[in-house]
Amino acid sequence: MSELGNILPARDITQSAYRERYRHADTPNSTTATFAATGVSWARHFRRQLLVSDSVVIIVAVASSLVARFALAAGPAGGSGITAEYAGIAVVIAGAWMVMLAAYHSRDARVIGVGLAEYKSVVNASSLTFGLLAIGFLVFQVPIARGFFIVALPAGLGGLLLERWLWRRWLNHNRGEGHYLSRAIVVGEASDVSYVVRQIDKKSGAAYNVVGVALPSNERLPMQFAKHSVPVVSDLESVGAAVRNMGADAVIVAGEPAGRGHYIRDLGWELEGTGAELVVASSLTNVAGPRIHFRPVEGLPLMHVELPQFEGGKHLLKRIFDVTMSGLALLALFPVFAIIALAIRRDSEGPVLFRQERVGRNGKTFKMLKFRSMVQTAETDLAMLLDKNEGSGPLFKLKNDPRVTKVGQVLRRFSLDELPQFWNVFTGEMSLVGPRPPLQTEVEDYERHVHRRLYIKPGLTGMWQVNGRSDLSWEESVRLDLYYVENWSLTGDLIILWRTLRVFARPVGAY
Known part of the structure; x- marks a missing residue:
């Protein structure tokens, strides 16, 4: 993206183009009214x-x-x-x-x-x-x-x-597909604005289409910070005028600008009569809504944030749910286990099950079970493939790993190699939903804050599996796991399990 000084002089041209683009969007006779409504x-x-x-x-x-x-x-x-x-x-x-x-x-x-x-x-x-x-x-x-x-x-x-x-x-x-989105202008300092726009870009159903940003007059955005070109349409003092000119539906404040203690209040006054909603992007990025409570005291809106709990009745209910569902799954899937075991035996030499040491809750290690999807010498062959690693952080990933067997390719694609972990769940070493179970070598490379992943049991599935699996960067994988550790709920677990079933039907990032 060009520097701010090069963009602002052309602001009127940019706003005119957007007004022309959306002028007929709400007109009943427009051919695009049905699909481009915003x-x-x-x-x-x-x-x-x-x-x-x-x-x-x-x-x-x-x-x-x-x-x-x-x-x-x-x-x-x-x-x-x-x-x-x-x-x-x-x-x-x-x-x-x-x-x-x-x-x-x-x-x-x-x-x-x-x-x-x-x-x-x-x-x-x-x-x-x-x-x-x-x-x-x-x-x-x-x-x-x-x-x-x-x-x-x-x-x-x-x-x-x-x-x-x-x-x-x-x-x-x-x-x-880009329809039924609210046109939004993101306001704030460059670093905060770029973060919010990237997060909205990652979520196709985020409900907002960022049509412009507003920055302090002395700041500029990094090159190619978003998937699509986003113009700078205003400085921080002229957001109301930009909203009126572009017909924006929302203003998203990406953190209160430094030295402007009353900026959000003043911006709210400026937006009165425009019909646009004012949205504040919270800096509490890893805190879910149920943990946030507002308590006004004499006009002072205090925000209470509940600290995460890693013991207690909620965890007992989670364990009861794990035992019940994993036990039923083991009984129901027994014929599937038998068919997969026979296929592995016929495909290559070696045991049906692969046991690997993983790190569980509070750093305690356990033997995680998987159906063997690689050749018997896979672990010794790893040293010759380290220079081809396509994973991020301490993870080793290789899309076309030569160690994977023919049957193993099918098992990995549909995550069928993970099914024996229902036994790990039943015995209490894992949970149905939780962070990804790490290797000891990965844990040794953890930064201090990443160790929080070990505060609860690792999961058979989790936010990492329903959000891209191996396609995730290391930083994104850590962010999702830490978010789950601090904000999990039984209702959220049910949603993740439902989304996991959908991932089985249309696998993404599984290799």
Whole structure:
């Protein structure tokens, strides 16, 4: 990217080009309106679509419970039709459900397409709806409402979650193609701005399209810091004007600029009336939302950050979950184990299982099990391949490793060589989800902060596996593992396990 001084004189030309590009994006007659919709227009349109689909799911669920109630009551001999009293209760339930989904902001632009936050709002709204209705029906002695709770709640909640998941997949696919994104200007010092833009670039469904940056007048950005060309559209004092000129939907503040203690407050005042949202990129990059709590004290917004816990009831629940699921997996996958073992035996000489010493929790070593995917002399042959290492940091990786057998290539591609680690999970040496289990030689090269990876058990899968595996840089692998160590939850584990199943179907970075 050119220096700041060379870019700023051409700012008006750049802004004109962007205004021309987006001028017809919200026009109904535009041929690109459907696919290039951005910002406020797409969010409003998408919320209307969600409102319609939510209504359909709820009406079908409530109507199904109504029909089922009377079909069962009628029996073979037939019976009376749906009474007005039942129909009235059905309308009340459906209406209350829709109102509660709106009250919980389940269709808010800040949560749609995000995943866990959206699903959580749907579950909470549905649970509270039926909880309050149950109390109301009990107080007013409405005994005929029980059938709705048996059918409508599970059917409706399941339908809503499925519908939102389908919409999320559709939205993220389109965002990956560059559509349905909010136009954003990133503001701050050059180092902070480049970091935020790179992180947004890494996530295809990040919801933002960075159309410009604003920097202090004496700073410049590094060359090629982003995947696409991002112009400098303003200095820090003229962000409001740039937002109006470019029709930006969001301003992302990448850390408060040095020496400007009231900058975010003043910027918020400047953006009033523009329709743009103000987003602050937190410097707490390794702290998840549930660990952050705000407590205003006399107008002072204090941010409380919970320290990570590595003992206690939550870890006991994780262990119970590990034992249950790994035990079931070992029983269910026994025929698969037998087939893989036979294939390995027929393909090459050597044992079926490969045992390798890995470092577990608190530095304790254990023998990790894998199906053998290399020749029997793989470890002794390693010395001749070290100069061809394609891995980063202390990791050794080689895409076309000559030591891998024919059967081993298939096992590695679909991660089937990792299946025996269910036994390591069952015996307590590993967990279903956790950091990648390291070798002793890797641990010896760890920097001080990287040793935090060993505070919990290593995992059969983890954030490293669902975010690219061997394609990750060493720094990115460490960042993901440390984030998981400090912020893990059972809900997050379930999401990672689900994403792992998807990676099996479409493997990335497995070799």
